[in-house]
Amino acid sequence: MSVVKLEQCRERICAELDSVVDFWLKYSHDTVHGGFFTCIGRDGKVYDELKYVWLQGRQVWMYCRLYRTMDRFHKPEILEAAKAGGTFLRRFARVSSSSGQWKCAFCLTRDGKAVKVQRTIFSECFYIMAMDELSRVTDDKDMQLEAEQMMEQLIHWVRVDPSGLGRPQLPGDIPTNSMAVPMMLLCLVQQLTEGRGQEVAQKYSELGSWCVQQILQHIQRGGTAILENVSVDGAELLGCQGRLQNPGHALEAGWFLLRYSADWGDEEIRRTAIEKFVELPYQCGWDKQHSGLFYFLDVDGHCPTQLEWSMKLWWPHCEALIAFLMAYRYTKKPDLLETFLQVYEYTFSHFPDSKNSEWFGYLAQDGKVALDFKGGPFKGFFHVPRCLYMCELLLNDLLAKKD
Template structure:
């Protein structure tokens, strides 16, 4: 298919080619009708997110091919054994922590369908006599293929994580120090909610229902971070959901709030909760963008103080790659669910800054750390914190959402 308005040109004036996209004209027409932006802006979004693979990591294709090969081997193993998989049911398990405290927590429990022949049972579950003990990998006998073995290992690890989060958090590597005030960090319930979504994705309604109670608990804990009569999302609150004193209590992380926002939007899609959808968009997508966007230089601040003081984090004014990835996903997902033109405008605003500052057009991938005025501070593409995660997830999810918008409009 021909380009929309002929080949675009780079800064040197040379023609720049793009891959064609099926339904490109329909996409342009759809976006133009949904919001008041220029036709050129629509072209830029389509070409850069859907068509140009240079913005992704060079290893993405290789990893996708390896993942596809693993899935093929898993399906072959299932066919060779004649297995149909296992169903999931909720159960309760009592945990005893290092201080002798016992608590009963609802955890995943794999069970065999009545119609299935008996299979070899996995090795005994990992003991939970101490929360801080290192978790050992156990060799689980294959029930019905490599895919189920991996799932069982993940669910065993999930049992340990639930214990760490709901019973004794010392196993998370954050031991409580004398005199330290216990806090509810938003990172913990939101990432546990993300794990639930990953474990249940594509595994049927039974698995989803089994984790519903845990998901609801995560939602409740996330919502406790909306403070000051709904005008601020704070990174840390007390265990009772109240604002903490000092700089720890005033800390804001716009990127985390935006990421929690689209986690909540996924939950509302699954359960049809319209009231929570409005809360997610208003308080966890639009509000963090309003106070987190640098109106002078553009981009999202890394940390902020709710009272306007200087945060104690030395990197607070820097622009990091991952908050912008989360903002792209959050605004595009919010728009796909509501079709509000203003949300797509925000997406375009974040997109313009992100791809003009983080993306390395010459060598591929993204830089991760910029100064407040948008200049590259650290030129490495990977390190202890920036791995192969936020960028490919963002690009993959944005492309899927755009494809869905195009398919539903066609």
Template sequence: MTAAVLEEYRHKIRTELDRVVDFWLKYSHDKEHGGYFNCLGKDGKVYDELKYVWLQGRQVWMYSRLYRTVERFRKPEILEAAKSGAAFLQKFARVEASRKPGKCAFCLTRDGRAVKVQRTIFSECFYVMAMDELSRITQDKVMQADAESMMDQLVFWVQTDSSSLGRPQLPGDLPVNSMAVPMMLLCLVDQLTEDRPEVAEKYKDLSGWCVEQILQHIQRDGKAILENVTLNGKELPGCQGRLQNPGHALEAGWFLLKYALTKGDVQLQKTAVEKFMEVPFFAGWDKQHGGLFYFLDVDGHCPTQLEWNMKLWWPHCEALIAYLMAYSHSKEPVLLDRFRLIYNYTFKHFSDEEHGEWFGYLNRQGEVVLDFKGGPFKGFFHVPRCLYMCEKLLDSLLDIQDA
């Protein structure tokens, strides 16, 4: 009986992935300047021509990963699309004016002029993911080296000296262990080291460091995952210290579980599921209206983020991956129950039957309040990555070979 349900999920997810890929192939490509339009309305129409570097990099990565690992996506148009985005990034992402090695813009004009630079590391992270994944298909050694040298720059910023990111050192701004940073680096190590033992050896200490940094976010005697902690793993004062981001914790959960499975680390597998999946699920699930809250305060104060009670697509994507991966490993029925609950909410509320792709932003009650399919923070990434990973997990559960 479980097999029939899993087969039903698999069919739906596979169909949905095809529709999502079609949507971006059809509407997002800029044939004149290269790269992708990110801001697409509910029907795919471009409503703004700005190009966001996070999203350009993620789209290159996603096309490349699909091309490389899923038979039915091994099509010239997908490889060409990936190459177009990568060429655009290599040509325009780095900000000359910043005079900082490797620093990439956050946002570019349609023709590649820098509009905004963030004083963080994330544009560069998605640049690494893009170049590494595409170079695995093309065997482009120069591109692979470009990814690795950007990675080395990232590690320097995070572990040695962040001053060239441009943030002033302020006496009241204490260094913080923000969960995004070790998560992102762990994800990049996973990316760069696949099938490359010598690179894995190079980054062995780094991945251990990332895991340690992520585990520091388990607070309150294991009853909460907090988004920001001190550098030695203590709770920070005020709103910043009490902030919970359930979707982010769930994403960390499957990053950790994936890592722990490859290492055969049973204790870490248990921690990944119990602390980074169950704890944020219980904190974050809205018992009244369903769906995962975006932000919460661990002491029950009202968060100061205006969007705290909205239901965003990406935490639900991450939760689906997390619980299906956890179930695949342990076959614990309760984990499949969680997957089912999130799956039902997600497909009912986010997926757009009419035009394809998913809405990204619902109010607490589950109604669509921002109806675009692509925007400054929503691109061709969380939805297809979720569908792709869930399809792979279901194939494996059902013992289906990709063909």
């Protein structure tokens, strides 16, 4: 790919990031109760006032990351929005569980009353991300400590005693290593240790290594497939759950592993990340008829039971863009850059809304828009801006070294 083409990609990505940020600054802020509206229609109108804690935390994190690391987003309105979101989270997101431990709600009313609590760790994960990143731009040590304390609670739930999550151990329920859990914990390790010095890095080094080994257990079928769920000892599970593949998730794991390999200088992890978690998911997940990445697949070719399995969703394509560009940055293999370009062309010709800004999230298999809202219970200000932000930084680095 020519330097000119890379510069064109960067120009489009920069423009899209500016547009997406403007959309959420304009339409998502609740100036009455704090926090953010995330159920936003095609034209920016709020169609539901429920507030989802995952998305509240993600938006605080994304605002803070842009404010802290990109000069053009170092604006008072972005910082103030992040602070308001953080205040809303600290005031309302945490609820006391049946075990007496703090859980985070999944969903809140507009004014902060808990509606639903999930028996998972993910609301807490995005709370930690938000608090840690916000502490970096406000220099609030109490907030940083709060993030670290909740991290310790998560580690206890995952590795020692899951009873605090409220999930009873049923006789037919087989303990499972779902890739989402070690992936998310590895993301948090990288968040909490970034720029904090050697002492903090060592504090979480064992956990980071454990997360990597848990992720690597998902390499199955003699290295020919990444499966979403395996047993706790790394064996393939029976049935639909065991055969499930999620190409977008595997690609996201791929660039998490690439960051880990860069932090620790681990060449073997780097090779495995690229060969197994970047190239394999693309090979199996790319729709050869209509293009784009399938949402779910069955490793044995059965029809997946998820009704949306053949749809093309925004976030797997975002993860693919990051993964292939990052893999190319570390290897300079031309085929990785060519695949990045293929994903780029599909993504930018299908997901962005040229009329109203932001991206559609849910396409049918043939690429037509199936759901036309810009935000919902799971799509907020995160995957799109994170992808654009990271790709801009990667392209800046590549183009600075183009000679």
